[in-house]
Amino acid sequence: MSKIEQIYMDEALREARKALEEDEVPVGAIVVYKRKVIARAHNQMRMLKDPTAHAEMIVLTQAASYLKNERLTGAIIYVTIEPCAMCAGALILARVKRWVYGADDPKAGACGSVLDIVRNRKLNHRIEVKKGVLAEESRILLKEFFKKKRRKKIPKDYSL
Numbered sequence: 001m002s003k004i005e006q007i008y009m010d011e012a013l014r015e016a017r018k019a020l021e022e023d024e025v026p027v028g029a030i031v032v033y034k035r036k037v038i039a040r041a042h043n044q045m046r047m048l049k050d051p052t053a054h055a056e057m058i059v060l061t062q063a064a065s066y067l068k069n070e071r072l073t074g075a076i077i078y079v080t081i082e083p084c085a086m087c088a089g090a091l092i093l094a095r096v097k098r099w100v101y102g103a104d105d106p107k108a109g110a111c112g113s114v115l116d117i118v119r120n121r122k123l124n125h126r127i128e129v130k131k132g133v134l135a136e137e138s139r140i141l142l143k144e145f146f147k148k149k150r151r152k153k154i155p156k157d158y159s160l
Contacts, residue, residue: 009134015042026141029055029079031063039063056087080138082109088117102138
């Protein structure tokens with residue numbers, strides 16, 4: 001793992017901590033384009049009452065707005081956990097160049113853990129994937145969140 005990957009993943013982790021403070025599943029994401037952070041977000045599903053308000057979906061929308069283009073060719077996304085199928089599909093549609101993530105998601109991951117959407121040869125775009133960058137830090141945030149939820153009798157609408 002390179003120093004620059006650590007620096008950018010630290011930014012994504014900062015976003016994940018915001019989600020944790022807001023009682024959202026602690027996932028954070030940033031988009032880097034030409035070595036500049038152009039978008040940052042964290043999960044906001046509960047706050048927005050929107051099942052699509054994953055950190056990845058929000059940063060894709062922000063980045064597309066910033067670039068004034070639905071294609072994010074050349075963009076690199078850093079996120080604290082492996083993307084789900086919805087987010088992986090959106091990344092393909094956006095033509096993201098590279099995806100860097102922290103922790104694997106053994107229940108819903110779509111970069112190899114459960115599915116491998118981003119490298120599916122039948123699709124017209126594949127994304128370079130780097131996993132495991134600051135994975136332990138990402139896992140710790142998730143464990144902290146779900147441990148707290150279990151103490152409070154976790155609602156059935158949370159899963160991981």
